[in-house]
Amino acid sequence: MIALVGDTEIAYDDVGSGLPVVFLHAFPLNRTMWDPQVGALVAECRCIPIDMRGFGESAAAPPYSMDRYADDVIGVLDVLQLERAVIAGLSLGGYVAFNLLRRHRGRIRALMLADTRATADDEATRARRHELIQLAETQGSTAIANAEIAGLVGKTTRERRPDIYDATHRMMAQSAPEGIIGGLEAMMMRPDSTPLLEHIDVPTLVVGGEEDAITPPKTMRALHHAIPGSRLELIAQAGHLSNVERPAAFNTVVSEFLGSLLYS
16 A cells, blocks of 8 residues: 655555554564564454555655654654554664654654664764675675675574575565665664653563674663563564564564553
């Protein structure tokens, strides 16, 4: 489905009924990375995975920023006439969730923050993103996939699940270079969201892969400890894309969390 947000087409799916849950994807992927969750949870909630602008089937329309990504999400909710939703963001999706908190707190029913961090980029990370921008400009999306794939999936997945590794690589390679570059610029410019954490007053689930090299367990524990009343789950044998690498374990945790919202 397509929502017209301003003058930009934002792609999304809307399946199931009940509690609405918006799924925000990682970089440089698209909304189909959430297919294992949509398939498992559609019987108990309304699943709304969204392609951020420049990714998947959403239009590539600069300028790119976390604020713009967040406002696009609200634009989809407005089209669907939804006042509030659970926001589930993984990695880049988590960064967008923090900006939703900053700009649209009243639209958030609960949060699921997976394999993400609240801090802004340090200098080394910014330098790496500049290198990736140059790579995308000169060699395209496949080169980005080649450079980034090893960090996105965990050791166990790389060794035992070549199907997941290959499917993730294909998804990355299909991303438009314009979207990749825009996403890198948005991530470099994002603010430090750490001051927000102590003020989060909605139910929050923090999930991380035990083999995540990008946002390791210590990062997820720190995020959990900073958010009052949050719940932490670490998933064994999963890297940065914990929802893709260990979907059954991830879905169990999410289903339990969503179930708890019915009584809160």
